[in-house]
Amino acid sequence: MLQLLWEIFLSSAKVGVFGYGGGPSVIPLIKKETVELHHWMSADEFTDSLAFGNALPGPIATKMSAYIGYKLAGLVGAVAGVLGMVAPSFIMMLALAALFFAIKDDPRAQGALRAVRPVIVALLAFTAYDLFPKSGLNWDYLALGLVSFALMVFTDVHPALIIAAAAMLGALVYSF
Known part of the structure; x- marks a missing residue:
């Protein structure tokens, strides 16, 4: 059990260290960690856990770490996953805050931040590309996704309201 908890912690910590951009x-x-490297869940289980995690408030990485840890080792696994996810960014933030405030106006620092932004956009696009074929979409779901996208782009409707409305609609329409 200790070995599994350590693996959960390290896997989450790896994501915590390299997960630049968050969200x-x-x-x-x-x-990559849970499905491909450790085989802790299937791609379908991962997609389901992602949908479940997105239905709750808070950072998705922390929720996913808690979910995966709980699936593998119960409450103590969830704690190991969350600690692994949060500890690296907490430690790095403390160290980098002092450095950033010292160099924030340096053109190289500004250039580095600008160069990372398109990579984050690419990661988000890849996530959509990767999840789309596995989402079991039909025309209804595609229409719901497009309406949701349009609401986010063209209105000030809060995304949480869109998620809640979709969940209620799904519970009413697709549960039969």
């Missing part, structure tokens, strides 16, 4: 940009990293 959905870490999803490919989490998938």
Whole structure:
């Protein structure tokens, strides 16, 4: 059990260290660790856990780490996953905050930050590309996705309201 907890912690910590940009940009990293490297869950299970995690508030990486850890080792596994995910960024933030405030106006620092932004966009695009064929989409789901996208682009409707509305619609329409 200790070996598994250590593996959960290290896997989450690896994502925590290399998950620059946070949010959905870490999803490919989490998938690589859990589905491809450790085989802790199938691609379908991963997609289901991602949908479940997105239905709750808070950072997706932390929720996914808790879910995966819990699936593997119960409550203590969830704690190991969350600690692994959070500890690296907490430690790095403490160290980098002092450095950043010292060099924030340096053109090289600004250039480095600008260069990373398109990579984050590419990670988000890859996540959509990777999840799309596995999502079991039909015309109804595709229409719901397009309407949701349009609402986010063209209105000020909060994404949480869109998610809640989709969940309620799904519970009412697709549960029969």
